[in-house]
Amino acid sequence: MAGSTNAMLVGARRGRAGDMSDGTRGARATGPLAAVAAAFTLAQLLIVHPGMGLGWDETVYVSQYSSQAPAAYFSAPRARGISLLVAPISAWSSSTALLRIYLALLSGLALFLALRAWRGLFPVRVLALAGGLFASLWVTLFYGPQAMPNYWVAVGALAAAACFLRARADFRDRAALWGLAASGALMAWMRPTDAVWATLPLLALALYRRLWRPLAFLLTGLVSGAAEWVIEAYVGYGGLAQRLSDGSAIQGGLGWHVAVADQLRSLGGRALCRPCTGAMPAPVVTVWWLVLPLFAVFGLVVAVRARRTAVTLVPLACGATAAFPYLFMIGYAAPRFLLPAYALLALPVAAALVHLVTAPGRAWRPVALTLVALGLAGHLAVQYAVLEHTVDRTTQTRRGWARTAAELHHLGVGPPCLVTGHDAIPIAFYAGCSSAATAGHNANSTAAVIAGTARRMPVATLVTTGKRPPAYARDWQFVPLGALRIYYAGPAAGS
Template structure:
């Protein structure tokens, strides 16, 4: 074994370039975080609107509309994070800037945890590799929990590695517990799959058992899950009932081979459900196919450098967080694997750092140039895919906003209710409440919806190619045409019909 004795941490000097001193971690990591924020502000934030899931999370604490129905799988962590801005303003730009700055600070802090374990070039490499992925950049300013799970997972693993290396003091214990609690608060299931390998490592490794750290990790998991569990009993009929309903909404948890789905989704699909599309752009997945080899090589490189435990635990925890999404959930979304990517970036950076060091010692300029070109090509593909995803997302949110504006023009103004196809995001943009009589977000019966329509303006949306429903009992049907999409709007009897028939109302 080439690792340091567990109670005598080995000082980590950064591999230096002849004639230069070691790179200091603070300015280097600050630069990585700053570039991460700048790219978000330049490419992702301008002109962006809130996506479907974001409207659910933001509406819980403010924003533009009453709270949307909060389905069983969701947790409220991201709503707490956006609350300081969402309670003050409905501006999406303000919210995006807030989240971009917060994500940059969180990336810096997560990497900073590792400064006593990894040399600065490896730290910077891990930060660049993770921050340079298009899902990381796209979800940096997004009101979604996955990036925060990723950064919390990276920090938690770093604290545990420090504990295993002989530093199991109050700082390491509290840091590990806090990071796991953050992840569990965002996504309880992610918190479980993160805590599992960490608890096993601190409780079972011969000669490195850290019972205090194990207890802290369990306490952090329970603390982070507590609001979700309490809500299960308050609103869903108990923990088992909520777990069962959450599984139903996610398509039923069980053996589902989704590796190929994630491979195809890397081409720029934020959600692939069902993922029966063609593999549109294989170039976007080259790095993904090479990832297992790079991780294995990185663990070996870290072991030779005396950091094997750190790289191995990062790899094991990264695989644990990926397992449910690769083999238990029947659909794919690139954001699901962000915690895994953040952790696997550590051994990959170890591998690349060793390759660069060997190339320099051998003075193989061609080899060094090839490595640099490969990294540049990888980042170019990521930015190109990001550009595509941003354009698609922006067009979708603009479509939702246009339909919402047309509904306002029909007289559907707050307080109002919208149900049916794409009702959740459109209702948010229109300033209405969304209520569904069927599906995953079912929160009202058809009879209750009709009764509600007699009190406030209420509309039911259907796809534009649906057959025109017969307008009986005073209902009114309007077809909205906006861009490539169209909707069939059924205004239910009550104030909605009265408003639509008022003089001066535009019927699109």
């Protein structure tokens, strides 16, 4: 196993030396990967249009360093990596379009760098196909330009696996070692617990094989990326154990929960499936998800026969551990949770597909090529249909939040102001207000504090039709707005 990896990496280094003397070879090695990344960026800008408003979680992350609204309550499971990533835009501009373009460009560059790290470990055609498979998933395209952390964990995990294999083969490869540290830091910066699950096989293999230098660099990256989250746990959450406990409670209590069916239900375009009820999407929407592990295992079988086991087994194992907590330890589902697994599994799947169209004899090769091409074309059509439906529905929801914010301004509830109640966090952000809750996962205030705030600034409470307002708001003025009633009070409200 080690010998085959070393041989491939020696070949890769020779190839790189040749690239330096022949620019054409270098373009052939990276051109297809750059094309995939560019197509991914362009597809985000064209399909997930930059004008789509910010989502619930996005408003939390963006508000931490935003010029548009005060920082929203930051619950225990969240990490500030994505907030810092978007801060160069959000700190001075309230333009959602500008933020989307910025993230689309960054996500395309990140995909290119992650795929490039695998050069020499897999043929370029396999890497280009793997990148295309991952980048064409509706969930990848949908979340690539959004201020959400999951995509960045995915590209970090993809790069980390490649850098680990390179460092394992040559401890003197400083680029691989520092790349491993940077990838680990990126993942932990975004979602510390996800970073641990995604790198668990790397940590185990490093300990088993006594790969002390790769282990040290990976741990350094993970620790440096998670440092802020750990420090914040002691400063604001009662300690690390308490923050982990609170995070578990917010997620419904981590334990043995089989969420496979929940993930299947979410594939139809549900951003959050909680509670995850209702009918399954049509089989044509879910078939790719069901065959994904089969093709990944077939890719491993092909690698074993070719004596390239380690190069395929590492991303397969990392993808499996990255997916495990979201398939078997959480009581709800969101398709973005599995992005790291999709990125890693795309490599053995692509290797399997390339093998199918190149391995058969001359007579059967056109048949295999036709079947694979038809399968991929159908897959792309389904992904586009789900993406278009998801973007349209999401855009309508976010326009509804914007209309509510506009109505709040019309009622005199404008900055500085406070919004509580139904969908308070995103609507408050759109209105430029603070948000507050007295119960639930985002509880950060009390009824007495909210009532007192109404004597100093405009306050609005959003109540769905048919429900009673909280006691502090029952004497306030109210207006109906669609399925909501807006109760409002304060010095400037209604003026």
